[in-house]
Structures are given as C-alpha cells and as structure tokens.
Amino acid sequence: SQQGEEDPQALSIQEGENATMNCSYKTSINNLQWYRQNSGRGLVHLILIRSNEREKHSGRLRVTLDTSKKSSSLLITASRAADTASYFCATTNQAGTALIFGKGTTLSVSS
Amino acid sequence: DGGITQSPKYLFRKEGQNVTLSCEQNLNHDAMYWYRQDPGQGLRLIYYSQIVNDFQKGDIAEGYSVSREKKESFPLTVTSAQKNPTAFYLCASSPFSTGTNTEAFFGQGTRLTVV
Numbered sequence: 052s053q054q055g056e057e058d059p060q061a062l063s064i065q066e067g068e069n070a071t072m073n074c075s076y077k078t079s080i081n082n083l084q085w086y087r088q089n090s091g092r093g094l095v096h097l098i099l100i101r102s103n104e105r106e107k108h109s110g111r112l113r114v115t116l117d118t119s120k121k122s123s124s125l126l127i128t129a130s131r132a133a134d135t136a137s138y139f140c141a142t143t144n145q146a147g148t149a150l151i152f153g154k155g156t157t158l159s160v161s162s
Numbered sequence: 163d164g165g166i167t168q169s170p171k172y173l174f175r176k177e178g179q180n181v182t183l184s185c186e187q188n189l190n191h192d193a194m195y196w197y198r199q200d201p202g203q204g205l206r207l208i209y210y211s212q213i214v215n216d217f218q219k220g221d222i223a224e225g226y227s228v229s230r231e232k233k234e235s236f237p238l239t240v241t242s243a244q245k246n247p248t249a250f251y252l253c254a255s256s257p258f259s260t261g262t263n264t265e266a267f268f269g270q271g272t273r274l275t276v277v
Contacts (some may be wrong), residue, residue: 073275082263093168093252093259093268094205101263137205141266148212149220150254154204 055083055140055153063159070127072156074140075120083123084141084150085117094139097125130160165189166244168253168269174277175240175247183238184273185253192258194236195266196223199250208251211236212258240274 058073067105076083080100086094100107100116107114113126127134137155144151166187175181192268193212200221207220208263211230225244230236236255250273254266 084265086268091250091271091273093270094254094266095268096265099263099265144207148193148218149210151207151208152197152205154202157202 055077055142055151056088057084057140057153057156059156061152061157061159063161064130066131066160066162068130069158070130070134070158071157072125073140074125074153076123076140076142077121078142078145080118080142081147082142083114085112085123085125086139086141086152088137088139088155095116097138121160127158130158132162135156135160144154166252166255166267166269168272170272171270172273173272175176175274176277178242179272180199180239180241183240183251183253184234185238187234187255187267187275189255189257189267190193190233191237191255191267192233193256194230195254195256196220196226196236196238197252198255199252199271201224205252208238247274 055076055156084099085097088094098109111128116123137157139152139155141150141152169184195210196208206222209228211217227239252260252271253269256266
C-alpha cells in the first residue's frame with residue numbers, strides 16, 4: 052500500500068531553474084519526509100515537516116505541507132546538475148511504525 | 163564511521179536457491195527496515211523490526227524471512243518461494259519507530275539478480 056504519490060513522475064530542467072515536486076497522500080499523518088536517491092544508491096533524508104507545520108526551509112530546499120489537501124511540495128531553487136536524482140516523499144503506515152514511500156519524481160538538471 | 167552497511171553490493175542467485183542479504187548498523191538504532199525497489203518504482207516494505215527478537219511483516223513479505231537476534235543486525239533471506247526476486251534491496255534504520263518524527267538512515271543497497 053503506497054501512501055504518497057509524487058507528481059510529476061519525471062522533470063527535466065536547466066541549471067539555475069527551480070524545480071517543484073508534489074506529493075499527495077491519503078490518510079492523516081504525524082509528519083511527512085522527503086528523501087533523495089542518486090542512481091543505484093541508498094536514500095538520503097532531506098527534510099521532515101510535522102503535521103502542525105506549514106513550511107520549512109533547508110538551504111535551497113523549501114517544503115510546504117497542506118494537511119487540508121493532503122499534499123506537500125518540495126521546491127529546489129537554483130538547481131544544479133548535482134541535484135539530478137530521484138526524490139521521494141514518505142509518510143508512515145497506519146500503525147505508525149514504518150515509512151511508506153511514493154514512486155518518486157526523477158529530476159534531471161542539465162548544464 | 164557511524165552508519166548502516168549492506169553487503170554484498172551485488173548478488174547473483176540461481177533459481178531455487180536461498181540467499182541472505184546482510185544489514186549492519188552501528189548507530190544504536192532500535193528500528194530496522196527492509197525495502198525492495200524495482201526499476202523506476204518506489205520502495206515497498208518487506209519486513210521491519212522495532213526491537214530485538216521481534217519483527218513484523220510489511221506489504222510484500224511473502225517469499226522473504228528475517229531475524230533480529232542482535233540490535234545491530236537485521237539480515238534478510240530471499241527464499242526460493244520468492245518467484246521474482248531480481249530487485250534492488252535497501253535496508254534502513256531509525257532511532258525508534260518512524261511514527262515519532264524521526265528520519266530513517268539507509269544503506270547503499272544490494273542488487274540481487276537471478277541467473
């Protein structure tokens with residue numbers, strides 16, 4: 052059972068542009084997390100936003116959360132070629148004991 | 163270095179064989195997880211463990227088995243009952259259950275191929 056679904060599935064941009072990825076989920080959450088995966092590697096945690104937060108920043112990353120719409124967005128500003136990766140949102144399963152991931156957005160940043 | 167280590171990086175399995183994927187962490191984390199990732203897909207939860215000597219099935223546990231005899235180790239066995247085992251397997255850990263606002267730390271994965 053996949054809780055989160057990212058949109059778009061794939062995104063291609065030029066260096067310097069902003070990249071926005073969206074995540075929709077189905078049930079109520081305590082928090083929502085975003086992870087990054089370089090090709091053939093493990094996932095790396097980017098940011099966690101709690102259900103009582105609406106926006107959070109970390110460097111060039113900005114995450115928003117709208118619990119009324121059950122959606123979140125990840126904005127990467129001034130993208131670099133090194134940002135090329137897949138990005139996943141994650142929420143918890145119904146028992147609150149494990150992370151459940153969406154299918155991800157594959158971001159390609161060309162120089 | 164603190165972290166989570168998966169081995170081997172690449173593994174080849176013949177039809178009908180059981181294989182065991184290793185996952186070790188030295189982060190003193192209570193919870194550990196196994197995920198499967200198919201090409202172009204997200205991660206699907208196989209098994210997870212919140213404490214030593216206890217584990218729960220995830221969404222796709224059939225054909226897999228785990229053990230949690232030590233806090234730092236959570237090996238995954240892919241049995242011959244798993245009909246389509248070729249995939250990328252990821253192990254993760256977190257200080258405690260991820261429902262309590264904590265991030266998960268991932269290993270670098272094991273790519274299993276059936277030959």
